[in-house]
Amino acid sequence: MASFWKKFFNINHSEPDQAVAEDASPPEKPSDTAAAEEKPADPEASAVGPAPVRPTAEISLPSEVSLKICLQTDVGLVRTNNEDRGLYTRPPDSDVAVQKGTLVVVADGMGGASAGEVAADLAVRRIPEAYYASPNDPGLALKQSLETASSEIYRMAQGDPGLKGMGTTCVALAIRQSEAFMAYVGDSRLYLLRDGQFYQLTDDHSVVNEMVRQGLLTREQARNHEERNVLSLSMGGRPEISASGWDEPMTLREGDRFLLCSDGLHDLVSDERMRLIVAEFPPEEATLRLIEAAKQGGGHDNITAAIVHVCNAAAVASAPEPRGTREFTIATQ
Numbered sequence: 001m002a003s004f005w006k007k008f009f010n011i012n013h014s015e016p017d018q019a020v021a022e023d024a025s026p027p028e029k030p031s032d033t034a035a036a037e038e039k040p041a042d043p044e045a046s047a048v049g050p051a052p053v054r055p056t057a058e059i060s061l062p063s064e065v066s067l068k069i070c071l072q073t074d075v076g077l078v079r080t081n082n083e084d085r086g087l088y089t090r091p092p093d094s095d096v097a098v099q100k101g102t103l104v105v106v107a108d109g110m111g112g113a114s115a116g117e118v119a120a121d122l123a124v125r126r127i128p129e130a131y132y133a134s135p136n137d138p139g140l141a142l143k144q145s146l147e148t149a150s151s152e153i154y155r156m157a158q159g160d161p162g163l164k165g166m167g168t169t170c171v172a173l174a175i176r177q178s179e180a181f182m183a184y185v186g187d188s189r190l191y192l193l194r195d196g197q198f199y200q201l202t203d204d205h206s207v208v209n210e211m212v213r214q215g216l217l218t219r220e221q222a223r224n225h226e227e228r229n230v231l232s233l234s235m236g237g238r239p240e241i242s243a244s245g246w247d248e249p250m251t252l253r254e255g256d257r258f259l260l261c262s263d264g265l266h267d268l269v270s271d272e273r274m275r276l277i278v279a280e281f282p283p284e285e286a287t288l289r290l291i292e293a294a295k296q297g298g299g300h301d302n303i304t305a306a307i308v309h310v311c312n313a314a315a316v317a318s319a320p321e322p323r324g325t326r327e328f329t330i331a332t333q
Contacts, residue, residue, distance in 0.1 A: 047087040070283035071306040077299030083109035083116035084304040101176030108262040111166030119168040146243040153236030167236035183245035193257040198275035205233035258308040268297030283307040
């Protein structure tokens with residue numbers, strides 16, 4: 001199956017481009033840097049489809065806060081197609097950008113044949129559209145955007161027998177000025193590395209995690225449970241859902257590193273190993289090493305990782321630019 005990079009419609013509905021992408025490889029290979037430098041990205045949006053890409057671009061606005069973002073995905077070692085999808089974007093409209101900020105989305109599709117790909121594709125396309133078009137504050141708008149996309153996935157599945165039963169998990173992070181907002185459905189996760197500590201900020205919508213909450217299983221037992229991937233909630237699984245998220249935004253600190261990932265990563269790589277990788281390496285190298293770690297663990301599922309590194313403008317200007325890592329500079333007040 002040919003590898004390709006899809007760029008979905010951004011908020012001003014500009015025509016999407018396509019570019020050929022290479023499969024993810026260990027970060028030691030010098031050819032990775034050359035490949036990244038030859039493929040400048042549209043500064044408004046980047047998305048990954050069945051294969052990882054290393055887009056490099058910058059958005060510069062007057063600010064004291066900047067973000068370095070890298071998003072990578074890989075088919076893994078067992079499956080023949082990649083049903084994971086991911087996107088990060090910032091709208092070209094400056095007023096909307098100030099109101100809603102930068103958005104990062106990771107979706108893990110599921111369903112027969114190619115149905116999982118369809119569900120995840122729709123999620124990463126529809127969520128940014130709904131989020132940036134919403135008049136509500138970012139926290140509520142983000143949760144509603146996942147719920148809107150879920151309803152559309154459900155309706156599409158009901159109208160096409162070939163897509164019946166399709167769905168997707170999803171985790172989305174929005175950063176506006178010095179605040180972060182989050183929403184999710186299923187078992188795609190958001191982690192935070194802060195001051196050397198690694199926090200899981202999402203709580204899986206899964207049958208096994210419910211057993212952990214009830215005290216029937218320990219977290220270690222849950223990691224190896226045969227039903228750990230059975231979901232209690234997914235996008236597209238029912239006509240309407242209620243996405244989980246924060247009631248209040250998180251205030252960012254310089255040095256914060258967020259990790260968004262599908263279960264193809266967190267199922268096979270321990271929290272401690274993820275912490276060490278995210279802490280030690282710049283975003284693109286870290287995402288590649290996380291994918292390689294999941295492959296070393298068996299690579300039985302598609303693997304997607306996105307890292308968002310919060311740093312100030314001075315640090316961005318003086319530090320060597322990580323290979324293939326996008327930099328966003330966002331306005332603060």
